[in-house]
Amino acid sequence: MKYKRSERLVDMTYYLLNHPHQIVSLSCFSERYGSAKSSISEDLAIVKQSFEMQGTGFLKTIAGASGGVTYIPTMSKGEASKLLTNLISQLSQAERLLPGGYLYMTDVLGRPQYVNAIGRMIATVYASNGVDAVMTMETKGIPLAYAVATQFNVPVVVVRRISKVTEGSTVSINYVSGSSKRIQTMVLPRRSLIPGSKVLIVDDFMKAGGTMKGMINLCNEFETEVTGIAVFVETKEEKPKLINNYQSLLRLSITEQETALKIENGTIYKNFTH
Amino acid sequence: MKYKRSERLVDMTYYLLNHPHQIVSLSCFSERYGSAKSSISEDLAIVKQSFEMQGTGFLKTIAGASGGVTYIPTMSKGEASKLLTNLISQLSQAERLLPGGYLYMTDVLGRPQYVNAIGRMIATVYASNGVDAVMTMETKGIPLAYAVATQFNVPVVVVRRISKVTEGSTVSINYVSGSSKRIQTMVLPRRSLIPGSKVLIVDDFMKAGGTMKGMINLCNEFETEVTGIAVFVETKEEKPKLINNYQSLLRLSITEQETALKIENGTIYKNFTH
Numbered sequence: 001m002k003y004k005r006s007e008r009l010v011d012m013t014y015y016l017l018n019h020p021h022q023i024v025s026l027s028c029f030s031e032r033y034g035s036a037k038s039s040i041s042e043d044l045a046i047v048k049q050s051f052e053m054q055g056t057g058f059l060k061t062i063a064g065a066s067g068g069v070t071y072i073p074t075m076s077k078g079e080a081s082k083l084l085t086n087l088i089s090q091l092s093q094a095e096r097l098l099p100g101g102y103l104y105m106t107d108v109l110g111r112p113q114y115v116n117a118i119g120r121m122i123a124t125v126y127a128s129n130g131v132d133a134v135m136t137m138e139t140k141g142i143p144l145a146y147a148v149a150t151q152f153n154v155p156v157v158v159v160r161r162i163s164k165v166t167e168g169s170t171v172s173i174n175y176v177s178g179s180s181k182r183i184q185t186m187v188l189p190r191r192s193l194i195p196g197s198k199v200l201i202v203d204d205f206m207k208a209g210g211t212m213k214g215m216i217n218l219c220n221e222f223e224t225e226v227t228g229i230a231v232f233v234e235t236k237e238e239k240p241k242l243i244n245n246y247q248s249l250l251r252l253s254i255t256e257q258e259t260a261l262k263i264e265n266g267t268i269y270k271n272f273t274h
Numbered sequence: 275m276k277y278k279r280s281e282r283l284v285d286m287t288y289y290l291l292n293h294p295h296q297i298v299s300l301s302c303f304s305e306r307y308g309s310a311k312s313s314i315s316e317d318l319a320i321v322k323q324s325f326e327m328q329g330t331g332f333l334k335t336i337a338g339a340s341g342g343v344t345y346i347p348t349m350s351k352g353e354a355s356k357l358l359t360n361l362i363s364q365l366s367q368a369e370r371l372l373p374g375g376y377l378y379m380t381d382v383l384g385r386p387q388y389v390n391a392i393g394r395m396i397a398t399v400y401a402s403n404g405v406d407a408v409m410t411m412e413t414k415g416i417p418l419a420y421a422v423a424t425q426f427n428v429p430v431v432v433v434r435r436i437s438k439v440t441e442g443s444t445v446s447i448n449y450v451s452g453s454s455k456r457i458q459t460m461v462l463p464r465r466s467l468i469p470g471s472k473v474l475i476v477d478d479f480m481k482a483g484g485t486m487k488g489m490i491n492l493c494n495e496f497e498t499e500v501t502g503i504a505v506f507v508e509t510k511e512e513k514p515k516l517i518n519n520y521q522s523l524l525r526l527s528i529t530e531q532e533t534a535l536k537i538e539n540g541t542i543y544k545n546f547t548h
Binding site: 003007009010011018046047049050051053056106110112143147149150156157158189191192 | 279280284286421423465
């Protein structure tokens with residue numbers, strides 16, 4: 001089957017979107033379309049140009065024998081701004097307040113178009129950090145973690161509160177929940193993480209950061225490096241936080257009587273410069 | 275900013291992949307690229323042709339004033355066959371056997387490229403059913419449910435074993451676990467499902483089908499219609515199953531002493547005809 005340039009461009013875009021952060025060799029495309037490598041190079045220049053025009057990512061070219069291209073998905077400042085504004089307006093209704101200073105977000109985090117966009121936003125900020133795995137705490141953080149991991153094409157490891165029979169032997173640590181001050185246990189299957197790998201921690205909600213701190217300790221226990229920490233919503237009141245160097249998409253403040261709430265941009269937006 | 279055809283093709287592909295099962299009007303593209311609708315129509319014919327050549331989906335054209343195109347993502351028979359073969363070889367090691375007739379799948383289901391491909395496979399089979407929401411049981415089924423829901427661009431509803439404070443008021447039902455015969459409770463927040471909507475139920479593992487049956491009852495409780503049931507791995511031994519009309523990707527059999535296992539194609543593959 002012989003492909004025209006126009007058909008190659010469509011399929012190449014499809015292929016690259018499905019293989020982010022992976023080196024794709026010129027030979028791979030050359031064989032896929034029965035075309036000369038010189039034509040493929042020209043095609044890729046067009047793809048690169050179009051991605052950069054829309055701010056949907058960039059193509060990194062790797063020269064040499066094992067050379068090729070790597071697609072790095074990103075989000076433009078314009079899209080990031082629109083997404084955050086949209087999320088703030090969705091989440092700012094007073095009836096979302098739940099007992100204990102929590103926020104009802106199940107509907108928003110149940111919609112893949114939001115979750116995937118949030119994942120792309122977080123991945124943009126950590127695009128050049130090197131990420132080998134994404135870690136989260138069950139259960140609300142799981143969809144966000146997969147959305148981020150999809151962008152990096154790396155595995156997700158889910159930390160659990162109790163050990164499940166389906167997971168084999170596990171490593172467990174105790175941690176102190178920052179807001180409730182209770183001692184809790186978190187576990188991770190022994191075979192989930194390779195020592196030396198770089199871990200990006202992702203979660204949906206953070207008060208003082210006790211759970212996050214527990215996950216950092218767990219990463220140390222597995223001799224891995226925490227390469228980043230991102231949370232969807234953090235609370236403004238609980239201070240000081242038990243952790244540093246994290247990014248939040250949104251920041252929630254609640255009045256003392258828990259009758260009104262305010263949601264504003266967190267720290268992540270300032271990372272988007274163009 | 276003026277786009278050339280080649281740049282439009284790349285961005286159009288990107289846009290359609292991110293908006294599956296949604297009507298995109300010709301005007302939307304026409305404004306996005308500052309191009310005449312006639313040019314956009316020609317572009318879309320090329321995109322359609324390329325998608326169909328690779329079996330990565332098809333474009334449905336909707337005529338009239340509110341007309342446009344809808345991208346229906348699909349998987350080709352060739353890709354489905356490769357995916358199932360790959361999964362069978364990954365999961366067929368005897369050391370994956372866990373006490374109680376379970377299978378260690380955490381590593382495979384932790385990899386987004388598998389999860390997203392499984393999601394695309396399930397979505398292909400139910401592409402023309404009409405799906406308004408995807409339902410799953412916490413926690414292992416969650417990534418699969420999001421992968422399927424992403425393809426349909428519909429929300430995910432996660433059924434839980436206990437009511438969480440962050441979810442507001444809930445509806446709960448009791449069900450009998452098919453294999454352990456224990457009475458258990460499942461709950462769903464009251465605001466999660468709209469009466470009359472079509473629900474696709476997705477889960478990672480099924481023995482007799484007690485949990486699935488519980489989810490079907492829950493759908494009835496919410497006055498919704500079950501439009502499909504798909505499971506990643508079902509066991510071959512537990513019979514009869516408590517439910518009908520489901521699709522499984524893989525089927526697991528275990529020897530009586532639980533020392534060896536066999537994994538083979540489930541029911542889903544026969545749905546792929548080209």
